[in-house]
Structures are given as structure tokens and as C-alpha cells.
Amino acid sequence: MPTLSPTIDRARLHALHERERQSFRDRNRESAALAREAGAHLLSGVPMPWMTRWPGDHPLFFTGAQGAHFRDADGHDFIDFCLGDTGAMTGHGLSVVADALSAQARRGITTMLPSGDAAWVAAELHRRFGMARWQFAMTATDANRFVLRLARQLTGRRKVLVFDYSYHGTVDESLVTVDAAGHVIPRPGNLGWAVPPAEIARVAQFNDLDSVEAQLRQGDVAAVLTEPALTNIGIVPPDEGFLAGLRALCTRYGAYLVIDETHTICLGPGGATREWGLEPDFFVIGKPIGGGMPAAAYAMTQPIADALDSFLRSDDVDVSGLGGTLTGNALALAAMRATLANALREEDFALTIPLAARWAQGVQATIDRHGLGWSVQQLGSRAEYWFCPPPRNGAQAAAAIDADLDAFMHLYALNRGILLTPFHNMALLSPFHTEADVDRHSEVFAAAVAEVLG
Known part of the structure; x- marks a missing residue:
């Protein structure tokens, strides 16, 4: 199964990723200080080991979350499409x-x-x-x-x-x-x-x-x-x-x-x-x-x-x-x-499933515009993009992972106020998300792809 577009210049992708890493450092000085403090006594500097896999040099430290947004220690507002990897699917702070x-x-x-x-x-x-x-x-x-x-x-x-x-x-x-x-x-x-x-x-x-x-x-x-x-x-x-x-x-x-x-x-x-x-x-x-x-x-x-x-x-x-x-x-x-x-009622899914469809459509529009062999999957109020045709099993999915491209896309989105689910290019929609939130992701995704392809 092909995993990459032949038009992607790996050296360019690496340079773009380094630029985004520096932007992350410049934007998140308070989170960096908290990460250094956490490193004194927490194993790997985090409450759970997989938290080391967030994009950037360290995790962001959040100070509050409400509905479909959260704020970090540096005062930035984020649209949260991760929602605690489903734990906050109902929205934050109900x-x-x-x-x-x-x-x-x-x-x-x-x-x-x-x-x-x-x-x-x-x-x-x-x-x-x-x-x-x-x-x-x-x-x-x-x-x-x-x-x-x-x-x-x-x-x-x-x-x-x-x-x-x-x-x-x-x-x-x-x-x-x-x-x-x-x-x-x-x-x-x-x-x-x-x-x-x-x-x-x-x-x-x-x-x-x-x-x-x-x-x-x-x-x-x-x-x-x-x-x-x-x-x-x-x-x-x-x-x-x-x-x-x-x-x-x-x-x-x-x-x-x-x-x-x-x-x-x-x-x-x-x-x-x-x-x-x-x-x-x-x-x-x-x-x-x-x-x-x-x-x-x-x-x-x-x-x-x-x-x-x-x-x-x-x-x-x-x-x-x-x-x-x-x-x-x-x-x-x-x-x-x-x-x-x-929560998690019929009326909630009547809002969230169409929002997931809109998210998927926004991503698909960029894929089509550039003629990429990528794909989007929607599952109810959840959606995800792949850098390959749709996999049919876990082995194909694992083989299709492009870690470098994943890392860049996640960090690019994070630096522009969007949090995706770690380990995947996935979004989960809550009743508190808006069409404007979804369209902002479509805009940022389109800009990231345009930069990668040059």
C-alpha cells in the first residue's frame, strides 16, 4: 500500500518541521518552565509515559477547559478535537x-x-x-x-x-x-x-x-x-x-x-x-x-x-x-x-455527526485540489485523514503510518490553535464545536499541505 505522495520533498518537510518546533518554543515559554519543573520528580517528566508523544518539545500544560476549547499556561486558546481521546466526548466542564x-x-x-x-x-x-x-x-x-x-x-x-x-x-x-x-x-x-x-x-x-x-x-x-x-x-x-x-x-x-x-x-x-x-x-x-x-x-x-x-x-x-x-x-x-x-443523546449526535462530515469534507477538498492519493474516513462523530488509500485492516494501517508527516501536521495545527488526537490524524466532535471551529481546521490543513508540497 503506498503511503507517501511522490511530490513530498523530505528535506523541505524536515526544514518546515524545525521551523514549527522553534515557533512552539517561542510561543510556550510558561509550559516549558512547567515541563522543567515536572521533570524533577515525574518519570519522563509526565504523569503518564505516552504524554511525551504530544507534538513539540514538551507537552502543553492546560489551565482550563470548557466545551470544545481549552487554554494553556501561556494563555493560548485551542479548539480541542482530541477531547481527552474520547474521555471528554461530551465536551469539557459539563x-x-x-x-x-x-x-x-x-x-x-x-x-x-x-x-x-x-x-x-x-x-x-x-x-x-x-x-x-x-x-x-x-x-x-x-x-x-x-x-x-x-x-x-x-x-x-x-x-x-x-x-x-x-x-x-x-x-x-x-x-x-x-x-x-x-x-x-x-x-x-x-x-x-x-x-x-x-x-x-x-x-x-x-x-x-x-x-x-x-x-x-x-x-x-x-x-x-x-x-x-x-x-x-x-x-x-x-x-x-x-x-x-x-x-x-x-x-x-x-x-x-x-x-x-x-x-x-x-x-x-x-x-x-x-x-x-x-x-x-x-x-x-x-x-x-x-x-x-x-x-x-x-x-x-x-x-x-x-x-x-x-x-x-x-x-x-x-x-x-x-x-x-x-x-x-x-x-x-x-x-x-x-x-x-x-449527554450522548440522539439530539447530541444530530449535531456532532454532521460536524464530523463537514470536517471530513474540508480535508477531502484539499486532497482533491492537489490530486493526492490520500483518504478520509468518517465514523459517526469521528473523522480522520490518511496519507494513503483507506486501509482494510490494522496491519495495512500500521504500514501506512508516515511518522515525519504526522509530526509536522500535528505541530503545525497546534501552533495555530488546533489539537488533534495524538497517534492519529483524528478529530472527535462534541456538541460544543461549531462550524467555524471545523472550518478553521480545514483552513489550517489546507495551508499545511500547501507548504509541504511547495
């Missing part, structure tokens, strides 16, 4: 969530007892996604781990099938890829893996049912874990019939189908599960349902819940590997109730 958090914090944050919000949230999630029985987690990573434990318990099988270059948080089974011979190996960057990945994972290619069946035929897969469309190696939509075929294969070979909708809720209030009529055995949702508060949930069908009941009511459930002391705490549940009652 007053209803802030009020709920404040009120609940004064009543008590955690007691290891259920609050009345738990039943309301579970009922609302059932209404949206159709799954019968729900439990809570702090993150989608945790929820995925819990679901995989349950699938192994019920099937007596050890392995999990994931798609090449998929991502489901820091779940060991998903931080894998395959080598040239098709052997399962740790994904580059995977640190300190406990066992050889081939002992716990199988890998197939997205949009390739033959690849899936070849792995399931081995008879040792407890569950297939997937997003309905890949989003963490960029947006890779499913081919027509792929998800239905995947469902059929899971049934045929006795593996549970786990759908992770942490990002694909961008398709609507009930995510792809409702929009596309999916039938998962287990279901996971995280990040946006707490309005920015750490919160997640997982669900299962009624037959699975019935089969698990005796295990989950045992005296040893506290060491089952499910949950934790702060899981399902009253503060997180209050945030989920406030968020689900007031």
Missing part, C-alpha cells in the same frame, strides 16, 4: 456533571456499598445497548480484563483472539501482533510481558473471515475481543457482512464475542451495537459515559449471567480477580448518571 460530583462528594465518595444511582445507570445502559446484566469498572481496560476472565471461566479455554494492531487499553492479550511468519509476538513498545504472548493470544486480520476461522478452528479460543470498527490504529470500518460473519464464526466454534464500544459510541447513543444491530455475548464501554470521570461498565447476555451466578455469589468472590475497592464507587456512578441523563 455543569450537570460538576454539580453531581460536588453534591455526591459531600454525601460520600466511597463506602463499598451500592448507591441508588447504580440501578439507574444499569437500566439506562440496558435501554441504550440492549445487554441484560451489567457491572461497573474504573476503566475500559479493567472491564475488558474482567470480561476475559469470565469467558475463560465459562469455556475452560485460555486464549483470546484479537485483531492485528487493535487496542483495548493495557490488556496483555491485546498488546500483540504477528511477525512475518505469522507467529504471535509482543507489539512494539509492550513492556514487561509476563508470558510469551502466543500462550494467551491468537491474532487475526480485521475484515478477513478466513483469517478468523483459521484461528478459531484450533479450538482453544475463549473469546474474540474487538471494536466494531478499529479506531486505535486509525479508523478502519468493517466490510459489509464482516461483523455478521464474525458473530456466526464465534457461535460455530464456541467462542464468546466481546464488543468494546469505548470509542465507537461515536456512532450514536447505543453505539454500533444498536446502530448496526450487533449481537455480542459480552459488551464493554468506558471513558465517555462518566463525562470525564474515570468510569466504565461491562455487560453480558442473560444466559451468561445465569451461568456465572453461582461463581459470583461464592464466599471467595473477593479474590475472583473482578472489581476493586473503588470500583462502582458513588462518585463515579453519580457522574455516569449525570452524563447519560444529559
